Amino acid sequence: MEVYLDGKPLEGGVAGVNLQDMLQTLMDSSLGQDRTLSEVRINGQPFEEAKLGTATALPRERIERLEVETLDARQVATHFLSAAGQYLSAIVASVERVAELLRVSDESEAMEHYLATLESLQLFMQVLQTTRDALGLDFEAMVAEGLSLEQRLARLAGLMQELLSAQEQEDWVLLADVMQYDLCEQLNDWRRLMPLLREQALS
Amino acid sequence: MSLLATLERLAGLQAELTGQAQACLGLLRQEQLDDLLDVMKRRRLLFAEIMALHQDLGRYWPGLDQTLATLPEPQARRARQLLQDFQAQGARLGELDRQSTVLLEALLERLRGELARLGQGQRLLNAYRALPAGTHWGPDQLSRTG
Numbered sequence: 001m002e003v004y005l006d007g008k009p010l011e012g013g014v015a016g017v018n019l020q021d022m023l024q025t026l027m028d029s030s031l032g033q034d035r036t037l038s039e040v041r042i043n044g045q046p047f048e049e050a051k052l053g054t055a056t057a058l059p060r061e062r063i064e065r066l067e068v069e070t071l072d073a074r075q076v077a078t079h080f081l082s083a084a085g086q087y088l089s090a091i092v093a094s095v096e097r098v099a100e101l102l103r104v105s106d107e108s109e110a111m112e113h114y115l116a117t118l119e120s121l122q123l124f125m126q127v128l129q130t131t132r133d134a135l136g137l138d139f140e141a142m143v144a145e146g147l148s149l150e151q152r153l154a155r156l157a158g159l160m161q162e163l164l165s166a167q168e169q170e171d172w173v174l175l176a177d178v179m180q181y182d183l184c185e186q187l188n189d190w191r192r193l194m195p196l197l198r199e200q201a202l203s
Numbered sequence: 204m205s206l207l208a209t210l211e212r213l214a215g216l217q218a219e220l221t222g223q224a225q226a227c228l229g230l231l232r233q234e235q236l237d238d239l240l241d242v243m244k245r246r247r248l249l250f251a252e253i254m255a256l257h258q259d260l261g262r263y264w265p266g267l268d269q270t271l272a273t274l275p276e277p278q279a280r281r282a283r284q285l286l287q288d289f290q291a292q293g294a295r296l297g298e299l300d301r302q303s304t305v306l307l308e309a310l311l312e313r314l315r316g317e318l319a320r321l322g323q324g325q326r327l328l329n330a331y332r333a334l335p336a337g338t339h340w341g342p343d344q345l346s347r348t349g
Contacts, residue, residue: 080321087314089236094307096243097300100250113308120311123318180247188240 020055041067077131081198099180224299
């Protein structure tokens with residue numbers, strides 16, 4: 001049987017009577033603590049329980065080729081933190097643009113861009129939280145200008161609710177105000193804090 | 204402020220706004236986002252001033268022709284010229300902003316793609332990291348590789 005780890009053949013193969021055993025052995029013997037699985041392919045196909053059954057039910061004999069891909073937690077998270085300023089700048093620019101469109105009463109065009117902006121912001125917040133978890137960062141303990149990052153994150157989540165509420169009420173002036181004054185301010189604070197966060201993450 | 208003075212002020216501000224719209228477009232093309240935000244911050248102030256002037260001018264609109272008729276001819280001519288210029292400049296401004304919006308939208312879409320990829324990888328990491336050390340994988344854990 002051929003075994004590949006991150007695209008390279010694993011000399012000596014891997015012990016185990018079924019897929020579960022083999023993966024466990026691989027995790028224990030060949031992977032550092034900061035790496036973990038991202039994908040498992042069996043005979044060239046992604047492993048899916050629905051097709052192949054559970055890992056314990058897949059005997060070694062049925063596996064001709066096992067490919068395992070891994071990811072480095074710090075690498076992924078620090079890459080995000082390096083690029084986060086750029087993501088935030090683009091989101092802030094879009095927030096400004098949407099607010100401007102709302103102020104000139106171009107609601108239909110504003111709504112089109114508003115939804116894309118909101119989606120980008122939600123995605124950013126999700127990745128920020130998974131980065132926090134992946135790197136074990138303590139946002140409660142990281143305080144800047146009197147507020148912890150956890151409080152800032154909660155404030156962002158609160159602002160998202162305010163936006164949705166203003167949108168539901170079709171109060172475009174309120175929506176523009178919340179976006180341009182409150183949200184931009186919060187996002188700009190996060191932009192300024194990102195280098196600090198990255199420094200903490202790397203330390 | 205008189206009608207003509209308001210129009211003159213508005214013309215100056217609108218020209219400045221058009222210049223800023225052009226700068227925004229150039230900065231977006233080069234993806235110089237920090238500089239873009241600086242320009243947009245200034246633009247926000249300018250925009251607010253222009254909106255206030257437009258609101259002020261609103262009181263003249265219902266009887267604009269009559270108001271212009273009360274002005275000395277050179278002033279009335281100048282006012283009409285400025286009103287015409289606004290329309291042309293408004294169209295130019297609209298086109299610049301439209302191009303900027305298209306670029307910004309494309310940039311955001313690309314960034315959303317990157318964020319989605321990063322998020323997916325990290326969710327996988329966190330799912331496995333959450334397992335206690337020495338945990339033996341069962342079908343449930345393995346299914347998390349999705």
